[in-house]
Amino acid sequence: MSSSAVTTLTRRRLVALFADIPISREIDDVELVAGLWPIGSRRAPPASDELSFEDFLRRQAFLNDRLRPQDLETLGLLTCSRAQLFKFLAAVTSPEARTGPEQHELAQKIDALLRHDGYTLGLAGRISGSPFYAVRLVPVGSPADERISAALAAFDPTQVPARWTAALERRGLEPAGAITLARTLLEDVCKWMLDQAQETWQEANDLPVLYRKLAKVLKLAPDDHTEQVFKQSHRRSSA
Template identity: 55%
Template structure:
């Protein structure tokens, strides 16, 4: 902060310090050493006052180094992004271009002020733009890992890191296929530090992602997420994530997504099994077809306890379909209908995720049994 103030003309420094809430003084004192003048007055403040002064200074001098320093202070109370997570995220860009649709320097320029950043390397008169152009355009001898390390990826603020993740997964930066793949992989890494990469909007029909603090859910959430991500990391896992993220803010949306998640899983497994379904089939019809395929119908078992459990599963599926029609956001609730609450959404989403996981694991077990029988 003192170095930013010291960049002012000495005769302006006293007035600037006063505007920032620092003690006043004479222009002669500032002329002898602008940095020492500012530093002495900053040291006289307590921590909250220093932060307030720094934010006030940003309004007059939006210097990138000061922006980063203030951001890091503001981020102290939140969950940290560990160096291990940063390295795992960095590894996602190994062997692939940073962007498939946008020039890589243009993408980087959205996040880092590379035209004014020192290169930290080679000639003193080079900016970071000069360095990156030399080693990624003129000579292709700088890996994505080296690029990100040079930009300060491992030590930058969470705000800057998250902004890059949002820009690099944006629809202007990636093809739809690469966007979905990359977003799923980034989300799978971030979740371990308490964050998620979620769909925050649309641009011309394509998703726009944002990093958000992960909502606190049930202990089963992570296990279901891992299983569904392994089954289908984009559509099915994405639907589950949307349902979880909507539980508190949009219960009706969460209930609709809970039903859609089960429809997705039923259709995927039926298709993988080489069978077809009618486009007009609703969730109960799809589940009945799948339960026969996986031998999950109560009549497929003789033991009463299994009949009861599988009958209860069928009831859960049918109830989710009915709940969506009554409380989901697919239809108008009208002025007299009951409004879903977050606890209703949490129940629907948890039941849907549990059933989806059960169906996926049963299908994988059936494939394993068939493969073993074929090998025998």
């Protein structure tokens, strides 16, 4: 992974995400932290009456019903290694910590913040049917991205370019969703081109059907080429 840093500003914004939500829904906040930091053997902050950092965090969680952003800063989230930060972000978005719409929403918010520093929190797989996420470098866009975007701008601006933009945005976070959008985009382009050629199509037509119709119109179908070659050959032999 690149040596690009995650800035203190980005880290503060990440910590601020937990101003209104706990770092975990499914397990105890301190239990999650204890799986990432050796808080049991770490000394409590100087101003604390507790002996260990774990005791300190448990007291904060008890007094406030959960760990707060300032507790995460005291833990060292603003200064810890990049690898440690990424482990924390993977943990708070794991199905062990939260599930359902909140899991996806938190992953999207974290991803949006990390992208400013060249990283993305993307879907890494599934465990027992539930998604889990991991941080990686933002994938370098294809050299064709800009050319394709410019070409698609010639189509219906409320539909085709919007799907392309959505597919690019999901490419890192939700590859499967990006593929689905790309397929829908191809269907939209085929329909648009058939409309321009004044050819009919049905809403129930899927991509293979639409492509066959369009290939026939544009004379891309093998049968059309074969027929043309045959006619040319016949004319030569008759001359």
